[in-house]
Amino acid sequence: MEYQIAVIPGDGIGPEIVTEAMKILDRVGEVYGHTFIYKKLLMGGASIDEYGVPLTDETLAAAKSSDSVLLGAVGGNVGTSRWYQGPPETRPEAGLLGIRKGLELFANIRPAWLYKELADACPLKKEIIGEDGFDMVIMRELTGGLYFGERHTTVENGVRKAVDTLVYDENEIRRIAVKAFEIAGKRGKKVTSVDKANVLDSSRLWRAVVDETAKAYPDIQVEHMLVDNAAMQLVMNPGQFDVVLTENMFGDILSDEASEITGSIGMLPSASLGKTKLGLYEPSHGSAPDIAGKDLANPIATILSAAMMLRYSFDLDREADAVEAAVQQALTDGYRTGDIYSEGCKKVGTREMGSVIAGYIK
Numbered sequence: 001m002e003y004q005i006a007v008i009p010g011d012g013i014g015p016e017i018v019t020e021a022m023k024i025l026d027r028v029g030e031v032y033g034h035t036f037i038y039k040k041l042l043m044g045g046a047s048i049d050e051y052g053v054p055l056t057d058e059t060l061a062a063a064k065s066s067d068s069v070l071l072g073a074v075g076g077n078v079g080t081s082r083w084y085q086g087p088p089e090t091r092p093e094a095g096l097l098g099i100r101k102g103l104e105l106f107a108n109i110r111p112a113w114l115y116k117e118l119a120d121a122c123p124l125k126k127e128i129i130g131e132d133g134f135d136m137v138i139m140r141e142l143t144g145g146l147y148f149g150e151r152h153t154t155v156e157n158g159v160r161k162a163v164d165t166l167v168y169d170e171n172e173i174r175r176i177a178v179k180a181f182e183i184a185g186k187r188g189k190k191v192t193s194v195d196k197a198n199v200l201d202s203s204r205l206w207r208a209v210v211d212e213t214a215k216a217y218p219d220i221q222v223e224h225m226l227v228d229n230a231a232m233q234l235v236m237n238p239g240q241f242d243v244v245l246t247e248n249m250f251g252d253i254l255s256d257e258a259s260e261i262t263g264s265i266g267m268l269p270s271a272s273l274g275k276t277k278l279g280l281y282e283p284s285h286g287s288a289p290d291i292a293g294k295d296l297a298n299p300i301a302t303i304l305s306a307a308m309m310l311r312y313s314f315d316l317d318r319e320a321d322a323v324e325a326a327v328q329q330a331l332t333d334g335y336r337t338g339d340i341y342s343e344g345c346k347k348v349g350t351r352e353m354g355s356v357i358a359g360y361i362k
């Protein structure tokens with residue numbers, strides 16, 4: 001089969017890690033007889049430099065007409081980069097939010113699990129991680145809530161005032177809840193819905209709609225957890241979670257927390273899905289401008305994102321398994337980039353890590 005992939009390298013370490021993910025896809029193509037055709041697109045700072053805006057209509061249209069989108073990372077150093085001098089809608093991150101919204105990718109899947117090999121890099125105590133570690137998926141709503149509600153800044157009687165709005169309608173909640181239950185059905189059969197229903201109306205609606213949706217999935221256990229408690233439970237007892245379902249902003253925060261306890265944010269992939277097979281796949285981490293261009297970045301999160309693409313957009317489960325197994329093999333054999341390095345291991349750069357993993361694909 002032939003697959004058209006829109007590739008958005010982005011900024012900072014983005015181009016380096018995306019190059020390694022393509023190396024892996026090409027190897028999968030060779031071994032399993034597929035052709036991946038890449039179309040490079042600019043977004044974020046790279047697009048600002050070229051076109052003056054973080055996302056052009058042409059880029060969005062090109063992404064829409066592809067079979068899926070592979071993204072590195074966008075953004076620069078907020079304090080020093082020229083990309084941050086204008087209003088928010090002209091900055092690199094606006095490109096990312098624009099493409100998520102433009103492609104209607106409402107479901108963001110961020111898995112977080114602990115590799116045995118990296119247990120020493122996990123900041124939690126051994127008694128907390130236990131024998132089995134943890135293996136969860138954060139399901140973050142991605143096109144609503146505080147990120148997309150009405151906002152403005154005014155000055156009233158000389159006092160500056162800023163407003164952001166947290167809005168959800170029941171349809172937006174239901175469609176992400178359905179995805180969460182479906183994914184839980186293929187995993188540990190438990191959904192923990194996270195909200196702030198003791199304070200927020202949007203959370204009370206969230207909770208009601210999740211309960212209604214749950215009726216169609218009698219084999220799945222549902223529980224509700226307040227977001228402050230969830231933040232605490234993630235570091236006290238991460239093994240209790242299977243699928244964590246939550247709104248946009250809570251999911252942004254909790255997914256960073258979940259990624260940190262896996263040892264390195266450089267390990268975690270993500271998939272953003274909508275109603276169709278078209279998805280956007282990107283590492284959960286940012287563009288790390290401080291280490292860009294130095295062959296230091298960990299490409300594993302992007303490589304695992306490419307594996308998610310094979311699985312969710314192309315239904316190539318066998319190929320996705322092969323990529324995940326190759327990553328596991330590289331870790332078992334002691335290959336480490338700087339962020340996950342510990343004594344006695346083999347320290348490698350971005351490119352070598354990619355080549356080692358590619359070599360293990362069979």
Ligand code: IPM
Nearest residue numbers: 075093096097252255284286
């Ligand atoms: C993420 C990032 C983005 C977000 C930023 C860069 C706008 O933190 O993907 O988690 O908040 O969604």
Ligand code: MG
Nearest residue numbers: 252253255256
């Ligand atoms: Mg984030």
